[in-house]
Amino acid sequence: MKEILLGVNVDHIATLRQARGTNYPDPVYAASVAEHAGADGITVHLREDRRHIQDRDIYVLKQTLHSRMNFEMAVTDEMIDIACEVKPEFCCLVPEKREELTTEGGLDVVGQLEKVASAVAKLSQAGIKVSLFIDADKAQIDAALASKAPYIEIHTGHYADLTNEEEQLAELERLTQGIKYAHGLGIKVNAGHGLNYFNVKPIAAIEEIIELNIGHAIIARAAIDGLDKAVRDMKNLMLEARS
Numbered sequence: 010m011k012e013i014l015l016g017v018n019v020d021h022i023a024t025l026r027q028a029r030g031t032n033y034p035d036p037v038y039a040a041s042v043a044e045h046a047g048a049d050g051i052t053v054h055l056r057e058d059r060r061h062i063q064d065r066d067i068y069v070l071k072q073t074l075h076s077r078m079n080f081e082m083a084v085t086d087e088m089i090d091i092a093c094e095v096k097p098e099f100c101c102l103v104p105e106k107r108e109e110l111t112t113e114g115g116l117d118v119v120g121q122l123e124k125v126a127s128a129v130a131k132l133s134q135a136g137i138k139v140s141l142f143i144d145a146d147k148a149q150i151d152a153a154l155a156s157k158a159p160y161i162e163i164h165t166g167h168y169a170d171l172t173n174e175e176e177q178l179a180e181l182e183r184l185t186q187g188i189k190y191a192h193g194l195g196i197k198v199n200a201g202h203g204l205n206y207f208n209v210k211p212i213a214a215i216e217e218i219i220e221l222n223i224g225h226a227i228i229a230r231a232a233i234d235g236l237d238k239a240v241r242d243m244k245n246l247m248l249e250a251r252s
């Protein structure tokens with residue numbers, strides 16, 4: 010069987026922390042648990058609005074990770090400077106809109122090739138492997154090749170959002186063709202976004218994919234699976250206080 014890697018995105022551990030401004034739950038600790046459970050890498054998205062992951066998380070993770078960091082970032086001077094200072098193993102360039110709930114589409118490499126290629130060059134110069142988060146679109150894949158990024162991450166969000174089986178199969182076929190096309194050009198291909206316990210298998214079966222990055226579904230599952238113990242522990246503390 011051909012190996013496939015799992016990058017665990019811990020953004021939403023940080024979402025929970027930021028909701029109360031506490032210092033827990035800590036994405037650094039979550040990353041360590043994920044690595045212990047078999048994660049091949051840890052993904053973090055330092056958004057410009059700092060809604061979940063904070064700068065401190067990136068710097069501490071750099072020192073504590075045993076696997077490798079995939080630093081997702083918008084193509085801005087601020088983020089390029091941070092990446093060049095931290096030097097994560099991977100940077101994934103993503104599109105970002107302040108008002109979006111999550112990343113809505115792939116990076117438009119065609120429309121800003123010069124800017125993207127310049128970012129790829131700066132990050133590569135710092136020894137970072139660069140990936141572009143793009144849609145499975147031939148023109149975007151060709152532009153990714155022209156930018157000299159060695160990796161792309163194909164956006165699976167649209168596939169994940171579809172509920173009609175026929176439409177989902179058609180989207181799966183579109184993703185598969187795009188992934189094979191990029192692989193044929195010599196680009197290393199990852200994929201991710203919106204993948205969960207119900208929709209992951211057909212994507213994981215596409216053998217040209219090196220790694221899947223998955224976050225929201227894993228953190229959501231962890232919250233539910235851990236809830237029984239969390240309630241028992243709290244109740245026990247309360248009962249102990251009265252004994």
Ligand SMILES: CC(=O)[C@@H](O)[C@H](O)COP(=O)(O)O
Pocket residue numbers: 018020021053054056081103110111112142201202224
């Ligand atoms: C780029 C991508 O697909 C996601 O990993 C991204 O990190 C989503 O951002 P949120 O974690 O803020 O939803």
Ligand SMILES: NCC(=O)COP(=O)(O)O
Pocket residue numbers: 018052162200201202203204222223224225226
């Ligand atoms: N790049 C995709 C990613 O890191 C995780 O996305 P999601 O599983 O949180 O939707």
